[in-house]
Amino acid sequence: xxxxxxxxxxxxxxxxxxxxxxxxxxxxxxxxxxxxxxxxxxxxxxxxxxxxxxxxxxxxxxxxxxxxxxxxxxxxxxxxxxxxxxxxxxxxxxxxxxxxxxxxxxxxxxxxxxxxxxxxxxxxxxxxxxxxxxxxxxxxxxxxxxxxxxxxxxxxxxxxxxxxxxxxxxxxxxxxxxxxxxxxxxxxxxxxxxxxxxxxxxxxxxxxxxxxxxxxxxxxxxxxxxxxxxxxxxxxxxxxxxxxxxxxxxxxxxxxxxxxxxxxxxxxxxxxxxxxxxxxxxxxxxxxxxxxxxxxxxxxxxxxxxxxxxxxxxxxxxxxxxxxxxxxxxxxxxxxxxxxxxxxxxxxxxxxxxxxxxxxxxxxxxxxxxxxxxxxxxxxxxxxxxxxxxxxxxxxxxxxxxxxxxxxxxxxxxxxxxxxxxxxxxxxxxxxxxx
Ligand SMILES: Cc1cc2nc3c(=O)[nH]c(=O)nc-3n(C[C@H](O)[C@H](O)[C@H](O)COP(=O)(O)O)c2cc1C
Ligand code: SF4
Numbered sequence: 001x002x003x004x005x006x007x008x009x010x011x012x013x014x015x016x017x018x019x020x021x022x023x024x025x026x027x028x029x030x031x032x033x034x035x036x037x038x039x040x041x042x043x044x045x046x047x048x049x050x051x052x053x054x055x056x057x058x059x060x061x062x063x064x065x066x067x068x069x070x071x072x073x074x075x076x077x078x079x080x081x082x083x084x085x086x087x088x089x090x091x092x093x094x095x096x097x098x099x100x101x102x103x104x105x106x107x108x109x110x111x112x113x114x115x116x117x118x119x120x121x122x123x124x125x126x127x128x129x130x131x132x133x134x135x136x137x138x139x140x141x142x143x144x145x146x147x148x149x150x151x152x153x154x155x156x157x158x159x160x161x162x163x164x165x166x167x168x169x170x171x172x173x174x175x176x177x178x179x180x181x182x183x184x185x186x187x188x189x190x191x192x193x194x195x196x197x198x199x200x201x202x203x204x205x206x207x208x209x210x211x212x213x214x215x216x217x218x219x220x221x222x223x224x225x226x227x228x229x230x231x232x233x234x235x236x237x238x239x240x241x242x243x244x245x246x247x248x249x250x251x252x253x254x255x256x257x258x259x260x261x262x263x264x265x266x267x268x269x270x271x272x273x274x275x276x277x278x279x280x281x282x283x284x285x286x287x288x289x290x291x292x293x294x295x296x297x298x299x300x301x302x303x304x305x306x307x308x309x310x311x312x313x314x315x316x317x318x319x320x321x322x323x324x325x326x327x328x329x330x331x332x333x334x335x336x337x338x339x340x341x342x343x344x345x346x347x348x349x350x351x352x353x354x355x356x357x358x359x360x361x362x363x364x365x366x367x368x369x370x371x372x373x374x375x376x377x378x379x380x381x382x383x384x385x386x387x388x389x390x391x392x393x394x395x396x397x398x399x400x401x402x403x404x405x406x407x408x409x410x411x412x413x414x415x416x417x418x419x420x421x422x423x424x425x426x427x428x429x430x431x432x433x434x435x
Contacts, residue, residue, distance in 0.1 A: 008278040027148040030109035038225035050121040056232035058246035063217030075204035076122040084124040085213040091180035094295035097327030099250040100218035104138035108145035114221035133175035177351035182215040196399035240268025245312030256332035267312040286332040294324020297404030299411035337416040342370035348405035359402035362393035376430035
């Protein structure tokens, strides 16, 4: 549902059905809503069969990269005699994204159940849920739910009397964006500085504590019980034509929009329907200028591209951007694109872990050059300089934070060049005070 708004007829609530219903937070309330039936069902299945169902459903990771979930699970070694781990990525620090927080706030047992099924499927006896440091309310709700799940036999040494052990540890982060990157997250979990690791080895070979690990996003894992109980064919059927993108997706819509909130739609829904009908369109008297559709790390779309986009992995790529985490930042004609891009660059410069030269230097210099332009001190060559910097920041580093800084800069210059030119040619008042 478009929480805090009522469910719109064009939404397909699956994960968000119980958003806003405090009674669904308790173990009893969750069971009354059909909760934990999928875990009981899964524990009666062979782990490999669960992986098969998830593969067949077409579920792809909702944390940003869209990697097929069942395929990821199948990479975990079998019968290797080593401890395995499931890590749930609840860091959610991508600007513009606020859906995992709502899943944990309203349906904590959905996440616990999804984690327990995934853990059983990959042969893990322990799940770590890595929660963003600032999420005090979701953390308190998750703590209470995990305690209840243990007390009712949904977690522990003998889950629902089946002899299967599934333990769960909540780990609170300290609020670093880079700890959302899965290998940085694992280092942080181990008590080290949250620097991303070079891959390979991939987590399935050597993950947390050097042991086989699967990392999945909150929204990905919360979808798992629904797929187990309703079947892969049902989930696959939730798509509007493109079989590579199935199921529903929560879009967090924010910025210059009449009704910001989380909206759950079937993959393939037109962005126009989401922004105009479900979210109520622009603020009075304003027109749409740009959308960043997948969290701040993806290219910016023009209004024309956005209005012609279907909301699935391939549909957004076809219109110049990426689905990412589904955090949609909407900007109307009052937005200063240069200023907004500078704010993003500043964020990435602040959050860079500084291991890679291209990222450490590139994010800092990008910010400085944009600042110079916004002070009215830009030079005609600055746009080529920014593009050159971005080129050297893309595809060359340990993780993609560096690429993420470059994406809005390159797309911004390509699509909104006249706004940069206006500052450089001094036909626009400086937005920042002079040096
Ligand atoms: C800089 C950076 C930050 C990230 N932050 C998050 C995050 O906050 N939450 C998340 O689920 N994935 C985040 N990711 C993606 C994870 O590395 C990983 O791909 C994801 O958790 C895998 O889960 P999924 O397959 O279910 O999507 C981030 C990636 C990068 C490069
Ligand atoms: S790209 Fe940036 S954030 Fe990622 S590892 Fe390198 S320096 Fe750290």
